Amino acid sequence: MKYLQLVWAALLRRKTRTLFTLLSVVAAFLLFGLLDSVRGAFAGAGSTVNGLTRLVTISKITFTMQLPKSLLEPIRALPGVADVTYANWFGGIYQDPKNFFPNEAVSPNFLDAYPEWRMSAAQRAAFRNTRTGAVVGAKLAKQFNWKVGDRIPLQGTIFPQKDGTNTWTFDLVGIYTVADPKMKAQENALLFNWDYFDEARAFGNGSVGWYVVRVADPARADAIAQAIDAISVNSDHETKTQSEHAFQLAFLSQFGDIGLIVGAIMAAVFFTLILLTGNTMAQAVRERIPELAILKTIGFTSGSVLGLLLAEAMLLLLLGGVIGVLVAGSVASALEVTTGAVFPPIVSSLAVWVRSLALMLLIGLVVGALPAYRGLRLRIVDALAGR
Amino acid sequence: MARQRSRWVAGAVWVGIWTLLIAALVLLMMVPGWVLPLLLVPLVIWLLATRIGKQAWSATEVGISTIPQRLGSSSVVVVGIAGVVGVLVALLAMAAGFAATLRQSGSNDTAIVLRAGAQTELNSVIDHDTVALISQLPMVRHTATDQPIASSELVVVAALPKRSTGLDANVEVRGVGERAWDLRPKLHLIAGRKFTPGLRELIVGKRAREQFAGVELGSTLKLNGQAWQVVGVFEAGDATDSDLWGDSEVIGPAYRRGGSSTSVTVQLTDASAFESFKAALSTDPRLKVDVKTTRDYFNEQSAQLTKLINGLGTAIGLIMGIGAVFGALNSMYAAVSARTREIATLRAVGFRALPVVVSVMLETLLLATLGGAIGAAIAWLLFNNYTASTLGANFTQIVFAFQVTPELLWRGLKWALAIGLLGGLFPALRAARMSVTEGLREL
Secondary structure, rough: OHHHHHHHHHHHHHHHHHHHHHHHHHHHHHHOOOOHHHHHHHHHOOOOOHHHOOOEEHHHHHHHOOOHHHHHHHHHHHEEEEEEEEEEOOOOEEEOOOOOOOEEEEEOHHHHHOOEEEEOHHHHHHHHHHOEEEEEHHHHHHHOOOOOOOEEEOOOOOOOOOOOOOEEEEEEEEEEEEOOOOOOOOOOEEEEHHHHHHHHOOOOOOOOOOEEEEEEEHHHHHHHHHHHHHHHHOOOOOOOEEEEEHHHHHHHHOOHHHHHHHHHHOOOOOOOHHHHHHHHHHHHHHOOOOHHHHHOOOOOHHHHHHHHHHHHHHHHHHEEEEHHHHHHHHHHHHHHHOOOOOOOOOOOHHHHHHHHHHHHHHHHHHHHHHHHHHHHOOOHHHHHOOO | OOOHHHHHHHHHHHHHHHHHHHHHHHHHHOOOOOOOHHHHHHHHHHHHHOHHHHHHHHHHHHHHHHHHHHHHHHHHHHHHHHHHHHHHHHHHHHHHHHHHHHHHHHOEEEEEEOOOOOOHHHHHOOOOHHHHHHHHOOOEEEOOOOOEEEEEEEEEEEEEOOOOOOEEEEEEEEEEOOHHHHHHOOOOOEEOOOOOOOOOOOOOOOOOOEOOOOOOOOOEEEOEEEEEEEEEEEEEEHHHHHEEEEEEEHHHHOOOOOEEEEEEEEEOOHHHHHHHHHHHHHHHHOOOOOEEEEEEEHHHHHHHHHHHHHHHHHHHHHHHHHHHHHHHHHHHHHHHHHHHHHHHHHHOOOOOOOHHHHHHHHHHHHHHHHHHHHHHHHHHHOOOOEEEEEEHHHHHHHEEEOOHHHHHHHHHHHHHHHHHHHHHHHHHHHHHHHHHHHHOOOO
């Protein structure tokens, strides 16, 4: 710590060069912060404490196939099952197909399975008791300026009503929020009563899209999943039950291998960055050979010269990296304001910080190693003589 | 007084330089790529024919000949720009490939009919009567044997493991009748044979076979608990290649869909018949359907994702580009300061400022071009025709190949030049403004 000033002075020796290198590091970690948080959100989907207690039961063929509602009671009767809810994908459009948001018909107790979705008891009761009632997430309500009491018309894409019309109108009775900032993106769904939906739809009556099964003990989840699938084995509507995490991973992986794409981009970015800062450090050391020799002359050991040079590289990386991640946080919130996209948290995410700090230190070590080694091997006489 | 005036002049010069720089960058982004080589011609003429040009060229020659002495910092410019261009071109190639796959799937003289409001085939249901009504319309072309070319098709979904991840992905299974072949003249078998109507047999698209496990020729796969045999492989060169095809009369009952279909696609007598076809459908009170040309239908499906990937690619390219600009600035400032004496000597023997500026700029642009070419080449080698798949509108995988088109290569080169311009100009100006006497004294 006592040498911090010395390291700092070395960095300030050529201000422009340090500034430009720093800005390159900022750019690299800006990109890292943005991409890593997105990748992390994809990889961690559903792996929350509440998610651990939930199983998702879908048709074994694919999740776009319907399941009979008659499975409800046999599943509920299984030992270890705390509660069973079900839902149907509706796929309705509000005004324009570009306004996409998930909308689902759900069973009366659906919200009980998602305790992380907060809504007042009065609004919960209103949802139960209003046949045409619907609840929406706070973000969605804000986006379309909806208030409780509004009537929301959706154009059905899959399910027309019995009278042949495609327009379904719902009464907004509640707005839910999600406390966890990582899960804020879930505040964009519209849920309405399955009973109303099933009565009014032209076909498919008595079938549900998927079941959500809450288990009392997460440790027994696998055994319960097998028991659920055993109910319908060899019937014409076999099921596949997975943990919520596994289901969401499989679902998201259908969009493409996000991890691979992000990984490839980051590899290109950091390869370039290492070369760039490595070159700066090499230049910086080359210019200072006589100074380093003087340091050694006045009693600095080879080891401490090595340490000083390594510290210089790491400080540069840390400084640029931390600024970069902070900038990523503000860029993300700016994007949220302008485009309405929901970004996973960056600045408040411990995982992003752990990974980026580790990378900063590692890259600092790598780019500092060669110049530092040069400093270590330096012979005072030769260096002072300019050889 | 004089001092104030010279400061004012210096300020005006800076404004002028920035304006020129921004104008050059905007122009660079606007012109089509093939113009770039044409710009070389006047440059070369200037370098060879005029006095100042000749000076600039000899100064550039000296600069280039010293590159090997500064290999480290020169390679920063090259590698930095190669990274930007490589990532940019690869991402844009992904968008281009996806868009092209869907664009090729549609045409202006075929039209797809879905249930009103359905948007995609997966959501749609069309019954027998509707199919019959549509087939009878006079705008539908007929085959040599006088059958209307109207293909009612049934789209269902099967989950097959992706080869790359082993995870289940949705694959489109399309139940078709005989007319489907008349509708898609590009589609042909590349192995095996057609499925036999009435049997549980499937043919698999070329891309689907590459991407998913368990759909090899001759293999048996389970759909809805029943065994189906893969008897052929087909290729159409478009999104159809991601499908499995079977007899709609067999697939319908297997998926408890009875005799209904999800869409009717017709071959119009010609593209101009579409408007009257659309009018005929919308005025018939017995029909509740939407109709689009297949070109519009497929282009709409790719529009959103293409826009997203293009936007992301450009944003990532910009951020990386900013990093590369600073890297280039560092390297070129270092290069100029390493050559301080050399440049001062040139000025002392009568070289004007302009040739010095030009020589540093040319050197940077040369390194940038090299970097751009390397980046574009790497993107082309690694990703041209690289196949990937993503969820399409039917909630099924669309397999597509990245397309590193010449247009994208030019665009990569333009980005490289823009970074070179930004990274080279200011070091070049410093070289020109250097005081000759101080420069000569420098060690």
